[in-house]
Amino acid sequence: MQLDAKIPEGALSEKWDSHRFSTPLVAPSNRRKFEVIVIGTGLAGAAAAATMGELGYRVRTFTYHDSNRRAHSIAAQGGINASKNYRNDGDSDYRLFYDTIKGGDYRSREANVYRLAQVSGEIIDQATAQGVPFGREYGGLLANRSFGGAQVSRTFYARGQTGQQLLLGAYQALARQIKAGTVNAYTRCEMLDIVVADGRAVGVVVRDMLTGEISSHSAHAVVLATGGYSNAYFLSTNAKACNGTAIWRAHRKGGLFANPCFTQIHPTCIPAADEFQSKLTLMSESLRNDGRIWVPAEVDEARPAADVPEDQRDYFLERRYPAFGNLVPRDVASRAAKKEVDSGKGAGPMKNGVYLDFAEAIGRLGRDTVEARYGNLFEMYQRITDEDPYQVPMRIYPAPHYTMGGLWVDYNLMTTVPGLYSIGEANFSDHGANRLGASALMQALADGYFILPNTIAAYLSESLGVDPMSTAEPAFKQVETDVIKRMDRLLDANGSRTVDWFHRELGKIVWEHCGMARSAEGLTKAISEIPALKEEFFADVKIMGEGDSLNQTLEKAGRVADYFELAELMCRDALHREESCGGHFRVEHVTDDGEAKRNDDEFTFVSAWSFEGDGAEPSLTKEILEFENVELTTRSYK
Amino acid sequence: MDVTLRVWRQDGPNRPGAFEEYFAPGISSHASFLEMLDIVNDRLTLDNREPIAFEHDCREGICGACGMMINGQAHGPQQGTATCQLHMRKFRDGAVIIIEPWRAAGFPVLKDLVVDRSAFDRIVEAGGYITVDTGSAPDANLVPIAQEAAEASMDAAVCIGCGACVAACPNSAAQLFTAAKLAHLNLLPQGQAERYIRAEAMVDTMESFFGSCTNHAECEEACPKNISIDFIALLNRDYIKAKWRNGRLAAQR
Ligand code: FES
Numbered sequence: 001m002q003l004d005a006k007i008p009e010g011a012l013s014e015k016w017d018s019h020r021f022s023t024p025l026v027a028p029s030n031r032r033k034f035e036v037i038v039i040g041t042g043l044a045g046a047a048a049a050a051t052m053g054e055l056g057y058r059v060r061t062f063t064y065h066d067s068n069r070r071a072h073s074i075a076a077q078g079g080i081n082a083s084k085n086y087r088n089d090g091d092s093d094y095r096l097f098y099d100t101i102k103g104g105d106y107r108s109r110e111a112n113v114y115r116l117a118q119v120s121g122e123i124i125d126q127a128t129a130q131g132v133p134f135g136r137e138y139g140g141l142l143a144n145r146s147f148g149g150a151q152v153s154r155t156f157y158a159r160g161q162t163g164q165q166l167l168l169g170a171y172q173a174l175a176r177q178i179k180a181g182t183v184n185a186y187t188r189c190e191m192l193d194i195v196v197a198d199g200r201a202v203g204v205v206v207r208d209m210l211t212g213e214i215s216s217h218s219a220h221a222v223v224l225a226t227g228g229y230s231n232a233y234f235l236s237t238n239a240k241a242c243n244g245t246a247i248w249r250a251h252r253k254g255g256l257f258a259n260p261c262f263t264q265i266h267p268t269c270i271p272a273a274d275e276f277q278s279k280l281t282l283m284s285e286s287l288r289n290d291g292r293i294w295v296p297a298e299v300d301e302a303r304p305a306a307d308v309p310e311d312q313r314d315y316f317l318e319r320r321y322p323a324f325g326n327l328v329p330r331d332v333a334s335r336a337a338k339k340e341v342d343s344g345k346g347a348g349p350m351k352n353g354v355y356l357d358f359a360e361a362i363g364r365l366g367r368d369t370v371e372a373r374y375g376n377l378f379e380m381y382q383r384i385t386d387e388d389p390y391q392v393p394m395r396i397y398p399a400p401h402y403t404m405g406g407l408w409v410d411y412n413l414m415t416t417v418p419g420l421y422s423i424g425e426a427n428f429s430d431h432g433a434n435r436l437g438a439s440a441l442m443q444a445l446a447d448g449y450f451i452l453p454n455t456i457a458a459y460l461s462e463s464l465g466v467d468p469m470s471t472a473e474p475a476f477k478q479v480e481t482d483v484i485k486r487m488d489r490l491l492d493a494n495g496s497r498t499v500d501w502f503h504r505e506l507g508k509i510v511w512e513h514c515g516m517a518r519s520a521e522g523l524t525k526a527i528s529e530i531p532a533l534k535e536e537f538f539a540d541v542k543i544m545g546e547g548d549s550l551n552q553t554l555e556k557a558g559r560v561a562d563y564f565e566l567a568e569l570m571c572r573d574a575l576h577r578e579e580s581c582g583g584h585f586r587v588e589h590v591t592d593d594g595e596a597k598r599n600d601d602e603f604t605f606v607s608a609w610s611f612e613g614d615g616a617e618p619s620l621t622k623e624i625l626e627f628e629n630v631e632l633t634t635r636s637y638k
Numbered sequence: 639m640d641v642t643l644r645v646w647r648q649d650g651p652n653r654p655g656a657f658e659e660y661f662a663p664g665i666s667s668h669a670s671f672l673e674m675l676d677i678v679n680d681r682l683t684l685d686n687r688e689p690i691a692f693e694h695d696c697r698e699g700i701c702g703a704c705g706m707m708i709n710g711q712a713h714g715p716q717q718g719t720a721t722c723q724l725h726m727r728k729f730r731d732g733a734v735i736i737i738e739p740w741r742a743a744g745f746p747v748l749k750d751l752v753v754d755r756s757a758f759d760r761i762v763e764a765g766g767y768i769t770v771d772t773g774s775a776p777d778a779n780l781v782p783i784a785q786e787a788a789e790a791s792m793d794a795a796v797c798i799g800c801g802a803c804v805a806a807c808p809n810s811a812a813q814l815f816t817a818a819k820l821a822h823l824n825l826l827p828q829g830q831a832e833r834y835i836r837a838e839a840m841v842d843t844m845e846s847f848f849g850s851c852t853n854h855a856e857c858e859e860a861c862p863k864n865i866s867i868d869f870i871a872l873l874n875r876d877y878i879k880a881k882w883r884n885g886r887l888a889a890q891r
Contacts, residue, residue, distance in 0.1 A: 067756065
C-alpha cells in the first residue's frame with residue numbers, strides 16, 4: 001500500500017493558502033444537496049458540524065451523551081495556544097510550529113503543524129466573538145500564561161475551565177444551527193459501525209441507547225470526531241464513556257491506524273488512593289508555572305513534607321533541566337517523576353507520588369494571587385484527597401491522558417477510506433510522539449472550525465447530483481446484522497465476571513507494559529496476554545438486562561471489547577518502534593544519562609497499520625516524514 | 639464502612655417505580671459516591687440483578703452528567719459539589735442513604751436515576767448563543783472587556799447544566815440555569831446585539847417546560863458551581879425590558 005499525504009507544493013507558509021485556492025469548491029446553492037454525518041460533538045465535532053451547517057450543508061450529528069454539551073473536551077483545564085504574540089515576546093506562527101514539531105519529537109508532519117499554527121489566532125478571534133470569557137488584564141485585553149515546552153507566553157485561558165468554555169462556545173454555535181434546521185442532532189445515540197461500499201464510506205449504523213433500536217444513516221461523507229483511546233489503560237484522566245469504538249470500527253473497515261503507541265502520560269494527576277479507584281483526576285499543567293516539584297532526597301523519608309528541610313529536598317526537574325525547570329514537556333516530566341518514585345523516594349501513604357509545592361509561590365505572590373490563579377484546582381484537589389494544598393504540598397503522579405496516535409489522515413484530514421474523515425484527537429496528525437500542553441484544544445478547533453469545512457468540499461464536489469446510498473441496500477443491512485450479532489454475543493455470555501473487572505485487567509497489562517516505560521520483553525508478553533484475556537471476556541463476561549432498553553453495562557461491554565484489539569495494536573506498534581521518542585520510551589534505547597534516544601535514521605516515519613482480519617497480524621505501511629524546514633536535533637530542555 | 643442504600647428503581651419512562659434497599663458493606667471512606675455505586679452495581683450483577691442506572695462521565699464535576707437526590711438534597715450534603723465529587727467520608731458508618739432521580743415534570747425519568755434533561759438544550763437553542771459564523775470574527779483584542787465584566791460573565795458561564803437547580807426547586811423552575819446561560823452572554827459586549835431577543839426567547843422557552851420562580855433560592859444552595867441567584871435578577875430585568883423593546887413599540891426605544 002502507498003500512502004499519499006497530499007501535502008501541497010510550495011513554501012511551508014504558502015501551502016495552506018495555495019491548497020485552498022486550488023481545491024474545488026461547492027457553490028453555496030449546491031451545499032444543501034450534500035449530507036454529512038458527524039460522530040461526536042466535542043470540540044472538533046461540534047465546531048465542524050456548526051461550521052458546515054453555517055456553510056449550508058445538511059449535517060447530522062450523533063453523540064452517546066444526553067446533550068451535545070457533555071463531551072470530554074469539557075474537562076480540559078489549562079488553556080489553548082495561539083501565536084498571537086500579544087505579549088510581544090517573540091512568538092510567531094513559525095515559533096509555534098517549531099515548538100510543536102520539536103515538542104512532538106520530530107514525528108509529525110511539517111505541513112499540518114504549520115497550518116495549525118497559522119489558524120491558531122483565528123480560533124481565539126472566533127471563540128472571543130462567541131462569548132468565551134477568556135481571562136483578561138485590567139486594561140480589558142486578553143491575558144496569557146505560559147505552558148510546558150514553550151519559552152513564550154501564548155496560552156489563553158478561562159480560569160481553569162478553558163475546555164468547558166470553548167466547548168460551550170462550539171455547543172452554542174451548534175445549537176444555533178440546530179434551531180436553523182441545518183443540523184439534525186441525535187443524542188443518546190451511539191455509533192457502532194461504519195458502512196463502506198464500493199470503497200467509500202457511505203454511512204453509519206447507530207444504536208438508540210434508550211430503545212436499543214439499531215438503525216442506519218447514510219450520507220455523502222462521514223466525519224469521526226470521537227476523541228482518543230486513553231481508557232485502554234482503564235485508569236486514565238479521560239471521562240468514563242470515552243472510547244475507541246468508532247475509530248477502531250473504521251480501522252477494521254479499511255482505515256489505517258497511525259502511531260497507536262504514541263500515548264501521553266500526563267505528569268500532574270492525583271495519584272490513585274486505592275484499588276477501587278474508577279478514574280484519575282488531572283491537575284492542570286498550568287500549576288507547574290508556580291508550583292515546584294520535588295521529592296525527599298532520602299529514600300523512605302518518613303517525615304511530613306513540611307518537616308523536610310530545604311537542603312534535604314530534591315527539586316529534580318530544576319536540577320536536571322535548568323533551562324525549562326518545572327516547565328519541561330509532559331513526557332520528560334512524567335518520566336522524571338517515575339524515576340524518582342521507582343527509586344523509593346515517592347511521597348504519600350502509598351509512596352506513589354511526587355510533591356508539587358506552592359509554599360514558595362504563596363510567599364512570593366501572596367495567597368490571594370495564588371488563589372485567583374489556581375483556586376478551583378486547589379479546591380478540587382482538597383475535595384478528592386481531603387488535604388489542603390495551601391498548607392501541605394500536593395501530591396501528583398503521571399496518568400494516561402491523551403493519545404497522539406489515531407486514524408491516519410492526509411492533509412485534507414481524510415482517512416484511507418474515501419469519504420471518511422477524522423478530526424481532533426481521533427486522528428494522528430499534529431502532535432507527533434508527544435503533545436504540548438494547551439495544544440489539544442487548539443488542534444480540535446483548528447480541525448473543526450477552519451480545516452475540515454474547507455477540505456471536505458473537494459471530496460463532496462465529486463458527487464454533485466448523486467444521492468447518498470439508500471439504507472435499504474444490502475451493504476447497510478449486512479452491517480446492521482453484524483452489529484446485532486456482536487451485541488447478542490455479549491448478552492448471551494452470561495458468565496461470572498463483570499465488564500469492569502475485565503477492563504481493569506486489560507488496563508493493568510497495558511499500563512505495565514505499554515505505559516511510561518516499555519521493553520521488548522514486556523510488550524511481547526502483553527501481545528500474548530491481551531488476546532487471551534479477550535477470549536476469556538467473551539466467554540465469561542456477565543451482563544444483566546436486555547438489548548432493547550437503556551443498558552449501560554452493555555454499552556460499556558461493547559467499548560471494552562474493542563479496546564482489547566486496540567490495546568494489542570498499541571503494543572505491536574510499541575514493539576516495532578525500536579527507539580525512544582516523545583511519550584514512547586523503550587528502555588533499550590536510552591542515552592548514557594538515561595534520556596530518551598531517538599533513532600532518526602531508521603524511524604523518521606509514521607507507522608500506519610492495516611487490519612488484516614481477526615487473528616491475523618496487522619501489516620505496516622510507513623509514511624516517511626520529510627523535514628524541509630527544521631533540523632532534527634536532540635530535544636534538550638537542559 | 640457499611641451503608642444501606644434505598645434506591646429508586648424504575649424500569650422505563652412512564653412505568654411504576656419503587657424504592658429498593660441494598661446493604662453495602664465494606665466500602666472505603668476514600669471511595670467517591672459513584673465508586674460506591676460502581677461497587678454496589680458489580681455486586682448486583684454477580685447476584686443476577688440489574689445494576690442501578692445512573693448518569694456520569696467526567697467524574698470531576700465539570701461535564702454535568704451526574705446528579706441524583708441524596709437524602710433529599712440535590713447532589714447530596716456537600717456544598718458546591720457535584721455527586722461525582724462527593725466522597726463517602728461525608729457519611730457516617732452505618733448510614734442509611736436515600737437515592738432518587740431528579741424529580742421535576744420538566745425532567746421525566748427514563749430509568750432508575752436517569753432523567754431526560756433535553757429541555758435545557760431547547761432553552762439554549764432558543765437563543766443561548768451569539769450569532770457569529772466561523773471566520774467572520776474580528777481580532778480578539780479589538781474589543782476590550784473590563785476584567786470585572788469578563789469575570790462576572792465567567793461566574794455565570796461555569797454552569798455545568800446538571801439540573802440540580804430544577805431538582806432543588808419546590809416549583810421545579812429552571813430560572814437559575816436559564817439566568818446563568820443568559821448572563822454569561824448578556825454581560826459581555828459581544829452579547830449585546832441579541833441581548834433582548836435572547837432574553838425573550840430563552841425565558842419563553844423555559845416557561846414551556848418548567849415551573850415558575852417564587853424566590854425560594856434553593857437552586858443557589860444546590861448548585862455545584864455556587865452560581866448566584868443575582869443572575870436571576872438580571873434575567874428578570876432583561877426579560878421585562880425585552881417585552882417592551884421587542885414589542886410593537888420597539889421603534890420608540
Ligand atoms: S460526572 Fe461529570 S459532573 Fe459529575
